[in-house]
Every structure is written in structure tokens, then in C-alpha cells.
Amino acid sequence: MSGTLVLCEIDGAIARLTLNRPDRHNSLVPELLEELLTAIAEVRRNDSARLMVLAAAGRSFSTGGDLAAFHEAEDVAAYSTQLVGLLNEAILALLDLPQPVIARVQGPVTGGSLGLVLAADLVVLAEDAFLAPYYVEVGFSPDGGWSALLPERIGHARAAEIQLLNRRVAAEEVKALGLAHAVAPAAELNRQVEAWTEALSAKVDGGLRAAKARLFDAARRASIAEALEAERRSFVDHVTRPETRAGVARFLGRAA
Secondary structure, rough: OOOOOOEEEEEEOOEEEEOOOHOOOOOOHHHHHHHHHHHHHHHOOOOOOOEEEEEEEEOOEEEOOHHHHHHHHOOHHHHHHHHHHHHHHHHHHHOOOOOEEEEOOOOOOEHHHHHHOOOEEEEEEEOOOOEEEOOOHHHEEEEEEEEOOOOHHHHHHHHHHHOOOOOOEHHHHHHHHOOOOOEEHHHHHHHHHHHHHHHHHHOHHHHHHHHHHHOOOOOOEEEEHHHHHHHHHHHHHHHHHHHHHHHHHHHHHOOO
């Protein structure tokens, strides 16, 4: 891989982070997540940045873990330990970020990339955006907050139905479930983001940071971290199973 996998631009009060692996639908690999963590840390250190926009280049926000990388890994358990561990760090870093986070989402949000959306404070979806888990199709155990964050947000019954049936959830339903705050035509996504950045910029910075901090106090943050770690352990346990290896190969159309 060459090039920068996460673009980071801080222009006055607004920081913009862009997942930049469009040729692979911004699928998650360790290198991308490491760059994302570095960029989030840069925003956190910047005293002038009052809010952050998380976006993605190309047609897809992110299709989750890169299945080809799982298939090709010499030690898939070690690879998965690293990948899901970094994803968990990124989710927690977004939750811990003092500045409010706006997620600008188009196309698919599948697998563990859901965690990046769940960790945002305000979410706008393009009309073509959708969520889908895919874990039961491959044999993976859910990661990215599908068990650590989603049931709390939408209830156990809805979370179970979506995951067990691997149901695709379209943008308007995502909003109705309370996982997004706006849906817009793709051409108007930036307009909604700009409206929110203008509104947030007009608020008292200390008040914004205090409001966000209280949403995830120490006890709730610790509980989320523990649940994400449980996801990582379960993911690593399942990824080495023959049925999962076969499921990945079948999904990719390759020999196991």
C-alpha cells in the first residue's frame, strides 16, 4: 500500500479526517487504523480545533475488515488480534475526544466499521447509505460495537434481528432507529455537515466539551471498553475455526 490512508486537515476550528482507501471501499486494515489513531490524537492536541468531521473518500464509507487480508494472513489470529484491537482503540479514542464528532456517511457501513459511526456524536447519511453486519454469512463473531454498543442504542430485539438475519438497514430506518440524525441526497451531504459545523462553532466550547464528556462518564466508558475487549477475544476465537476460514474463502470466491 502506498499513499496516505487517512487524510487529516485542520482548518481553524474544524478538523476533517477522511478515510482514504477508496479502491478497497475504505475496508479496514491495521495501517489505516494506525493512521486514524494518529490523526485523532493530532486533533486532540490541537487547541484551536473545536469539532471534527469524519468522512470517507469514494463510494463507500467503509466495508469493515478487509476480507482478502484475513484470507491471506499467515497467522490470522495474530492479524485479527491486532486489527480488532486497533479498531477498539479508534472507537474509544473517538468517544474520548473532547471535541464533538460529526460522521458524514455514504454507501455501505458493514462489519466493524459500524463502530466508527456509533462513536460519532452527530451522523448524517446519504440516501444510498446502509448498515449490514455480515458476520453470520462468514462465521466471524461481531466486532466494532455490534454487541458492545448497538443493543444499548436500539434494544436487544432489534439488534438480534438485524444480526441473526444479516439484514440490510437502509438510511431512513437507520435514522428512525436513532443511529443517525439526518438523511440527505449525496449532493447535499456537505450542506448538512456545514449547518452542523456552523451551529456547533457558535456554542461555548467549554459547554460542548462538558456535555460530551458527561455522555460517556468514567463508569460508562469502562463498561464499553470491557465489552469491546470481549468482542475482540470472541472474534479471535472464531476467526481460526475451519468453518470461518471456509466462509471467508467462499465469500471471496476462492479456495479455502
